[in-house]
Amino acid sequence: MNPQKLSESVLKKIQKENITPTGRWYFIFKNIGFWAVFNLSVLLGAVGVSVIIFAVLETDFDLFSHLRGSGWSLWLSLLPIFWLIFFVTFSGVALWGMQHTRKGYRIPTFRLLGLNLILSIVLGFVFYNVGGAEKFETIFAENVPLYKSFHQRRNTRWMHPEEGRLAGEILELRKNKILILNSFDRSTWTVDYGTSVIHIPFELQKGHKIRVLGTQTGKKDFQAKTIDLWRPPRKMPFWGREEREFFPRERKPPRDGREKSL
Amino acid sequence: MPETPKCTDEILVQKSLEDVTFFGELVDRFEQKLKYYILRISSFSEMEAEEILQEVFVKVWKNLREFDGSVKFSSWIYRIAHNETISAFRKSQSRGEKEQVSLDEELFCIPSGELDIPTSLDQKLTAPLVHRVLNGLPKEYREVLVLKFLEDKSYEEISDILKKPMGTVATLINRAKKSFRDSAERQNITF
Known part of the structure; x- marks a missing residue:
């Protein structure tokens, strides 16, 4: 096949098959x-x-x-x-x-x-x-x-009082450092926090959602070792996004950020 | 066919889109180069290479509006030829066809001084040996060596033809050169 023939055959094919360039x-x-x-x-x-x-x-x-x-x-x-x-x-x-x-x-x-x-x-x-x-x-x-979801998995992880993990919302604060907790699986617990360390920078209040590490001492009794907010306030490194929804509506945390134990 | 002796490839592309007869000149300009290229990177016979070449030009025509001048036209058309050859090679392999190696050895005349070939040697004498060594190399090494030393393409052009970053092309060429030397040594070929 010489060059002339190839160009001719290509043009012939293009024209015969009506091949047009794509748009x-x-x-x-x-x-x-x-x-x-x-x-x-x-x-x-x-x-x-x-x-x-x-x-x-x-x-x-x-x-x-x-x-x-x-x-x-x-x-x-x-x-x-x-x-x-x-x-x-x-x-x-x-x-x-x-x-x-x-x-x-x-x-x-x-x-x-x-x-x-x-x-x-x-x-x-x-x-x-x-x-x-x-x-x-x-x-x-x-x-x-x-x-x-991570929430579901986290809830599941914290609903094991027999393994020392309990989480829920504070229903009532009583004298002698006793609180009544409505756990996320809707059971009512009496929590003794007299000897516990509280990692919360303000006083515990009714409505707080907390997580407690400790020991189950009775059917619905729990001895707390540490208490933390269910979701602590946090700020991202670049700009602040405080998760205030986890604080009681009527009171915001103090600005000095002191850690208090009750 | 109209005569356009001083037209650049890019202008000829524009003219072809207006009048298909100008496309014949593009075919004439690249026919021989692309045929040699196909023969160098594959082991097809001349007849098979010509069949592939026809498909290459039809494909070039179909995709002519894709060419926007961001790369050289020659790089763009070599890319299509490269892809068509690889595609034809895969098809022939799937059909179980054996490689055809009886080629014109002069296609493999590497300029003396390149690839450790001494300047004193006659290219025609070394060509069959170059062909033999190249034939034993992995496909990707063979491709870059052919483009660099037989087609005399720059790194940028090779990058555009193979659609690989320039750094990758440079690395491939270095590895391919080493592989070429090692392969020649193993076959007791000295240049």
Whole structure:
């Protein structure tokens, strides 16, 4: 086949089969599509990061010395493995999307991964701070079968008075450092906190949601060793998002932040 | 066919979109280069290479509006030729066809001084040996060595053809050169 013949045969084929060039819009939309995949995956990755932050901050690290079971299984039960997989998956999809954009192949893979990681972490912190992580996780738990939310799992962990863990809302404060607690599984407990350490920077009040580590001394009696707020107020490192909803409505915590024991 | 002796490839692309007969000139410009390229990176016969080449040009025509000038036209068309060759190679492998290796050895004349080939040696004498060594290399090493030393492409062009970052291309070329030397040694080939 000589050059003349090839060009002729190509033109002949084009004309005979009426082959026309694909429209420019197709390629523009294709490129936009890959960019959209990248952006959406970064956003979803950021959601994953925000839920991971939420899960880490929800973890009661003081429980480790009290929980039964082997160390590894405990760690695994507390790690947000699902969300780690979620984040890694969407990081991979983001990488794939970017590499398929018109000039994405020019960026080295490690740089793309780094960019994706930075964007996801920054957006993840933003998402967490505006309360998106908790909402997303709740919606996810409500709609995905077999998935238990961190709240549900945490509640379950603290509903074991026989293993020294109890949590609920204070119904009443009595004399001699006795409080009546309505646990989250709706049982009423009498808690003696006379010898306990209270990690709360203000006086206990009716309506406080607390978690108690100690010993079950009777059918519905509990001797407290330590008392913490169910969800302590916390601030994120970049800007403050105080979770005031866990304080009684009629009184805010004092500003000096002193630790008081009753 | 209209004569456009001083047209750049990019202008010729624009003209082709207005009048298909100009596309024939693009075919003429790249036919020989792409045929050699296909033969160098694969083990297809000349006839098979020509069949692939026809498909390459039809595909180029179909996707001509994708070319936006952000890369050189030659890089863009080499990329299509590369992809079509790989695709044809996979199809032939799935059909269980054996590799065809009786090629014109002159296609593998590497300029003296490159790839540790002394300048005193005749390229025509070393070409069959280069071909033999290249044939034994992994596909990705063979591709970059062909593009760099036989097609005389720059790192940027190779990056655009293979759709790999320039740093990766540089690393691949270094590894491929080492692999080429090692393979030559194993086959007792000295240049």
